[in-house]
Amino acid sequence: MPILNLVKKLLKPEEAPKPAAAHPGPRIYPRSQHSISRRQISPNALKVLYRLHKAGFRACLVGGCVRDLLLGREPKDFDVATDAHPEQIRKLFRNCRLIGRRFRLAHVRFGREIIEVATFRAAAPEGAGDWVREEETGRVLRDNVYGTIEEDAWRRDFTVNALYYDIADFSVVDYVGGMEDLKAGVLRLIGEPEVRYREDPVRMLRAVRFMTKLGFVLDESCRLLLPRLAHLLEDIPPARLYEEVLKLFLSGCAVQTFEALRRYGLFGHLFPLTERALARQPDGFPLTLVAKALENTDRRVAEDAPVTPYFLYAALLWEPVRLEALRRQAEGATSAVAVQEAASEVLSAQVRHVAIPKRVALPMREVWTLQPRFERRQGGRPLRLLSHPRFRAAYDFLLLRSEAGEIEPELAEWWTRFQQAGESERRKMIQGPARGRRRRRRSRRRAKPRETSES
Structure with a gap:
């Protein structure tokens, strides 16, 4: 057995070798340069962040909650990213449940509120074989490689969704220029747009959803590809698209979303009979x-x-x-x-x-x-x-x-x-007479025979 294959067999996914990052370092925005306050964050999310931090792990809010807090919106939920692995997270929280096949996630439950905790992930190294599989279209079927916070940022979809709020010093960490795009109102994919769409065609639906929900302009290089790559949605499992459709139309901007989906040729691949x-x-x-x-x-x-x-x-x-x-x-x-x-x-x-x-x-x-x-x-x-x-x-x-x-x-x-x-x-x-009255049927009674003088 070749040495490389033997190494792959012995190593766990999270220990897989990774290429050195070739990206510029992060821009750090200290507390004085952003508007996020701990008063705006769910107390349960803060409990998770502080417990991870005290245990020696890096713990950050990430994704839509950071984006929404910076825009002055109230987040629907709070997601945490950390360098702790799922089993380590479970040891810290008795109210924790591990879920997911494609990528293990920890759900820490506080009554009705669930704080989702994910380990930092990395893009797949070349020759990863068992860890990442792709179809001929370029769609990623399985992706379960753990990494650093920097690697995690570069594998996310949009720049405005790749901002981290670090509980260690209350700073916002930006590896991909998300803060600048947020201020400019631009929605931009991280990396080469066609590659990212092919990796996961659902990103085209997410692009439309965020564009209409946030009132942002979709970057031209991302927008022009939508009609050409819309057919890739037919490769997505129908069960996954059910949830995506609900997200599209229950975001509070259903009318604009519907119009955008039709404009970019996406709606017809979701509801072809309706489009026709x-x-x-x-x-x-x-x-x-x-x-x-x-x-x-x-x-x-x-x-x-x-x-x-x-x-x-x-x-x-x-x-x-x-x-x-x-x-x-x-x-x-x-x-x-x-x-x-x-x-x-x-x-x-x-x-x-x-x-x-x-x-x-x-x-x-x-x-x-x-x-x-x-x-x-x-x-x-x-x-x-x-x-x-x-x-x-x-x-x-x-x-x-x-x-x-x-x-x-x-x-x-x-x-x-x-x-x-x-x-x-x-x-x-x-x-009433307006609807017409039914005539009652009279029951017919048989006539009695007349009495004759002979009787």
């Missing part, structure tokens, strides 16, 4: 249901109100479902059967691109299949529909369809009044 359907403009008018659904999503996110993934996905896929249902109705299917069959066909095609879990797919189907029932406003049908567990979501979807001009506003208004009406008013609405 939206390209149609009946009578010259654009289809607007998706845009209105995303406007509502942004409003709810801004109000800190819950947003259900199934409703979002129901809106994103409704247009192909509606068109397929209309085609089936033209062939003679009833509206209810047509929608059910269309839903099955669209979902089976969609999951090849973005996976949709059953917990999301089932309520989506219910929202869709309840739509034809809103047309039936006589007898006991409206009351039965009103008591359906998914009525509220289906009604909200009906309102969306009305706002988009897909159905007559009168139908949505009728259901709004019906919900608010008292019992006697509801009885009139479902039996």
Whole structure:
């Protein structure tokens, strides 16, 4: 066995030999030159940082939390990077759990809050073989090499996400020019953009998300590659893209994100049936249901109100479902059967691109299949529909369809009044002259035989 292969076999991934770094040293911003205060940091994150520091390890906040603190925003979570290895982290925290295959992470839990702690990582050395595998497209499948803080910075995706807040002296450490890009409002990939996109095509989605969320300009060299490399998203496992889509549309900038995804040719590789359907403009008018659904999503996110993934996905896929249902109705299917069959066909095609879990797919189907029932406003049908567990979501979807001009506003208004009406008013609405009164059938009685004089 060659000596090099023997060394690889004996060494653990974190001990793998690495090439010497050829990058310039870091720029250190002391506490007096940045705006981050410990008062802005989660107390639990500070506990993790201080305990690692006291145990002799380097401990820093990193990524989006540092970026957001410098921009005056409130971070959603706090991530820690350290030179401690996962097993060493677990020894320090009893409330710690190790997760991950591609790269081991430590989750330190404090009630509902989880502080994610990652060991500094390095780019793969040449001939790493067992540690990093790449497809012909250049996509990294496994990457589990530990390194220094400098190596960790250079393997991150965007410069503004590669800033470190060091608890040892409260400084911000910048190896990649992230502070300058942050001040200029520029989103820039670290390294050669095409190589970085090919390593992980999801970075194209992240570029759009950060660009719209932060209001930054995407660097031209990164932006021009998006339409040309968009097809690489088809190599990403559909299950991973499900979570990425939620991040894209639940960031509070769903409308701008949707427009950017379509502009750069990315949306069609996530939702090809929807993209094809939206390209149609009946009578010259654009289809607007998706845009209105995303406007509502942004409003709810801004109000800190819950947003259900199934409703979002129901809106994103409704247009192909509606068109397929209309085609089936033209062939003679009833509206209810047509929608059910269309839903099955669209979902089976969609999951090849973005996976949709059953917990999301089932309520989506219910929202869709309840739509034809809103047309039936006589007898006991409206009351039965009103008591359906998914009525509220289906009604909200009906309102969306009305706002988009897909159905007559009168139908949505009728259901709004019906919900608010008292019992006697509801009885009139479902039996009133406007809806036509059913004639009662008279039961026929057999006539008694007449008595004759012979009887």
